[in-house]
Amino acid sequence: MRTAVNKPSVRLLWLACVVAMSGSLWAQEQKLPEVQVTAEAPEPDASAQINQQQVTAAELNEQQASQLADVVRYSPGVTLTNIGRFGSTGFNIRGMDGDRVAITVDGLALAERLDPSNLAPYAFFRSGRGGIELDSLKQVEILKGADALLAGSGSLGGAVLFQTKDPTDFLQTQGDESHAGIKLGFDGAYHERQFSVSAANRSGPVESMVLVSRRDGEQQRVPHKGDDVTGGARSIPEPLDNQSLNVLAKLQWQLQPEHRLGWTVEQFKANAEADERAKIGGTYLSRDTDDESRRRRIGMDYQWLAGSLWFDALSLKFDWQDTRNFGITKMLMNYATCPEGIQPCMRHEDRGFRQVQQRLALAFDKELSQGILHQQWLYGVGVERKRISSWRTNTHFLGESDQVGRSEAFAFVIPHIDIDQWYVLARDQVTLAGGSQWTLGLRYDGFNYKPELSELLQDQSGTITSGRFGNLSGQISYQYPLTDSQQLKAQWGRGFRMPSADDMYGGVSSSTVTDINGDTVVIWSSAANPDLKAETSQNLELAWSWQPARRQQLQLSVFRQDYRNLIESQVQTRLPDLQYQQCVRGECTLIEGNRYSQPQNIGRARVQGIELESLLQLNQAFSLRLAGSRQYGKDSQGEPLLSVSPANALASLRYQAPGQNWQLLTTVQHLAGKNEADTLQTQADGSRTSTVLQVPGSATVVDVNASWDLTAALQLQLGIFNLFDREYYRWDRMRFIYPGGGGPRGDVQPGTDGYRRFAEPGRYIKASVSYIF
Template sequence: MNLSLSLLSLAVLASLSAIPVAHADAPADAGTLDTVRVEAERARKNTSRNQNVTVLSAADLDAEMANNMEEAIRYIPGVSVVDMGRFGDNGFNIRGLESDRVAITVDGLSLGESVETARSYEFFRGGRGDVDIDTLKSLQVIKGADSITAGSGALGGAVVFTTKDPADYLKPAGNDTHVGMKFGYSGSNDETMGTLTFANRTGIAESMLVYTRRDGHESESWYDTTVDRIGVGRRTPDPVDSTRDNLLGKLDLQLDERNTLGFMVERGRARNEVDNLSRVYSPGYLERRGDDRNDRDRYGVRWQYRAQNALFDSMEAQLDHQVTESRGLTTILAGSGCPGRTVPCLRSENRSTEQTLDRAALDFSKVLDNAGTRHDIVYGLAWQTRDVDFTAVDTRWTAAGDIATVDQDPRQVPKTDARNWNLYLRDSVTLMDERLVLSGGARYDRYDYSPTVDATFVDPTGSVRDLQFSAPSWQLGAEFRFLPDHAVWAQVGRGFRAPSVADLYSPTGSTVAFDAITGAQVQFDTSSSNPELDAEKSLNVELGYRWSTDRGQLGFSLFRDRYSNFIETVTTAQAYANGYRTTATAPIQYSYNATMPMNAGKVTVKGAELEGRWQFSDAWSSRIAAAYSEGEKANGDPLESIVPASVVVGLRYAPSPVWNVTANLTHAWGKDADDAYTTLANGTRETPDWVGKADGYTVLDLVGSWNVTEQLRVSAGVYNLTDREYYLWQRVRGVFEGTNTLYGYVNEQGIGRYSEPGRNARVTVAYSF
């Protein structure tokens, strides 16, 4: 399905044509949208029944002045963003699981899969897609399995984005118009931003346009050296020029009392131009630059039908088309290895991936209320297809500037069509005058993968083929309010992650050798795909307690998550009885190493989480949130991706609706070498090179806002107020120590560029009418 860009034109025309006749005080009538009911029905479908969910509203994100995902979740312990170095962020880490093992959806549609080449060289890593903060109505962080809400990837949790609707800016009923402007500056990356919002309701039509522009630079380290060295010892991050544009448009038409038809379009463009000074050394790299882009286009049509019949109260049909394209163009001025042996010369590595997702979904909701028992039922089905394509082009120039060679490199993954369909049902039952709530749900998914083997993806092993598999998942939960202010709850859930295209079809290879006895040629597969892979699965068990009054809330939970069928690339030594020679005269060998993705054992993660809020007086309030996790692999090794324990304490003073100020203190414990190592085949322990840098920290942030008038709001914040030097484990654990001859490595001085920003300020100004 391909939805035309004329949808955007339709939204623009509907918005602009409504301006002359819009009246903020127009009375409600049968011809206007019943937005309260429409929004309630949409929320019922998207809300998780998981007991451990943190929801950040648009107001929360504005109050924190969050400009990106890392800033949005900074005060949620146990949750972090996966760092991709030069290529930005690539999803979330929840309870130690990260990247594709944490599902991310936008309005029910999943983002792209990860695709990357060798990490240390950073020629390419395809992100999962950008979502702009200013388009979000809410951000749900779900801890624990909930594949019923988020689908594949929700092993240890999920992040569910819901974008804004026209009704979020308009009065509940009647004709109305909203115009908003927001401008901001962030000192940590010298970013300026501006958001323009227009929303209108005229008669049966609600429309909205939200456009955001961001211009910035690299995120600073704690070191502020103005003239820094090049190579592995560089302490400040490489210079980056960053631009981001995002446009979200929606149009909802209330056709009659029962039918609402909606259209949407979203267009995101992100570009980073990098001067890779940390990768420069003579004579190899005299200059190295990157031009990285991440584009996402999404179009959708939604029909909502409110029938109030025996089968459903409301039905929502949705069609979506999404294209995510990532490109990494690396240009190098080389001082060696040039065509014709005359230096210097230019060469480029151009890597790109495109993922096209089409989805059709039907969702139903039904409420049954009889004799004190209430059932809140949702069920539905969906079908989608994802096309994944990868290209790699290497170009070499002579010293005179003429093109010497243009090579089409083998694809990182083959061109693949991945089709999926699923069914789900979930019910929440309220009993005993709402003192007892039981919930349960189940989902079934079927996946079919069809790769293309051709001249650009050669498979000498013959292991790449069509694959099919299915994956059931489920969730059960109960909450019992044993006293008016006290409740206990429990939940158990099965999550899953379907193997990605990169898991199933990474590049394969073989080598030819000679039988040591017969002299006959033999072929050994050095790397191959694994058609026997199973979906990764999780079994999440969690117990909790809640205390809640008008003036305070406190929650505590214990969890144990067990993961099976973990997919890892494993290298094994394959025996060859006769022995073989790599050449006719080479020494005899009796085994060869082969790599293959495999379901390699189990992982267990357990921990505890705490969250509380108190309203001491009309002016003073506070909050606390803490998380602790530990993980262990089947062989007893720790799960290195576990983020160290942390706690956030906040104190807020709001003497009036006009102004407020909040202090947030974050303390994180350090990462021990005993909690981050891999046991090698010879029994020795290998630890990450910079585990000692993640030694814990305490950071104080101070933010506040002032409502100058009803239309004008000013917010400001100072972050890392005490100017503390500190490092995040999730950033430094993948960094290696080395010399200039090892691209991408750092020395004792160079690790400084991975430190977090020192004291920095942020300010935003918002005006609406």
């Protein structure tokens, strides 16, 4: 609940600035209009990025979004990476993905991922970045380009900012009121059944809500038939059962007209069980998986509409978040090391990753007007602590019984780590006479890494030590009104990503050997690097926008994104005078010097591109959206950047006749194929070969969505997706497929149709019905 006070609104003054930039108001008089409206506390997640897209809950509902990938399904230039068994590692924006694209929920970053590249082909464990229920979302803001100012670490390519619903999103009036609703849905792509219930209430100064969502699904449907065979030639998806449950509850108390206190509790849990028949082969007689992810969050926020000399409003937030990922792989194996020689035997690989976060953030906002100059200040500070841990247990059973024959427990990849972070930021948006606007911002982050060794993880290399560093980032943008309806925008931005726990300390290993003189020497296989620096990016962007009317707008932008200090593993040499003998399977080789791998800040890359976004209101009933993106990138060695997505474009036609209670949305999307030349990589012998098993071609896909408001309380939605049943593939899935013919490594047997099980869904329907009591 908001209470009116005698001061300008942050949000409406921002809208007034946008209107002023068109030049029409300034042509009449050279001063800002005075506005008296309801005040609000600062919006620390409101970005000043000139290239951004906002997707509201109404749009997600209209598009019948049910999977995380649906959030960006109609956002050219933005995709969701899919690594297979463990789902998504995040979004891909401008050639960056994983932890290099920031993801926040109500301003709090999601947990970092754990994904050692050398272990990825085994698919025993890779922690993702999911844990978001779409029905709980109020809005999604997609930032394209470096914007660390508000998104913080991970904002190399951009950021995706999720905002969850509040009680006011369910309550329609300003007085005491109650709400209850139910929604049932079905997604044919995964045979998913969805159920959610919502309840909200306002009683005097107290508003509350609870939203519970449940999903049950199966493996993805593909547009072709195939035999239920085992091994890497399998062309249809493997059997899968998954469930998720999300609970979101909020309580907000308007203590006084200027003071508000709020609490948030959110809990997400998902489980997936799969029969990995494509892995059967060699020593594997069967392989089943049981994976679970959990995210719990408790938040408290206080807002004060102070109207003081130094700030108009204050926002204080405290958040606690616990994220856990578990992966159990159950294998029936026929191999010589079975306990007591009983073959075949069961083996369980049990791995997990946990991150606990605590954050305290304080933000202020202040508006200043002096003659023809208007300023909108946002400044704040914050501290955060993360506690990261991982574990692994190998259990070998006696034959196919449940009796344990041998069990081994040890730390998985990384030690326990505490990461302390603090930041300070300030941003000023300055609007001048004539409608031009400057945005100037700076942010400084400090980090301190403190690893802990244990009996489960020892470090003979002595490289797992504390690390400390800082990073300065900023943003400068300028908007200039060319005419009443046209604007020219320019921006420079700097993003960064702090080294992850895996970057800093992952996979440290060493062994003891005897050199040719008979002396015992410790040699390193891989070492940590506590002296790593943050990865950084710089974004240069120029945009032209045209808005002759409220529902007529177009923006064309070109950009260049430069990445520096990217962390890559590099071979190093120590003890150059050391000589020792290394024997593998009976063959011995004389080794000179200790060669080992270590992460270094050596990577550089550049991504360039062009993006179009437009909306045209053709008449009272029809509107047309056109959008597209094309980008390309290379690293400092001239090698194509594999993470750059192919070009795509869409045209979306909406029909909604005035006074009618139904609407129809038809979207035609073209996905360009990946140029095979852009998948070639230079090998050690100088040859250039593709590292991708199957390069996807182009495809044009048509989706049709319809919705009916049968009554004021009852709504029905129906959609047909991939209307013409096209068989097509997405680059951000195909590039993570590993060759292999069954067994512990790889997904697909080369030379077979095994890759076809990774096709996108064929023709399928989505349907939902919702009722408000």
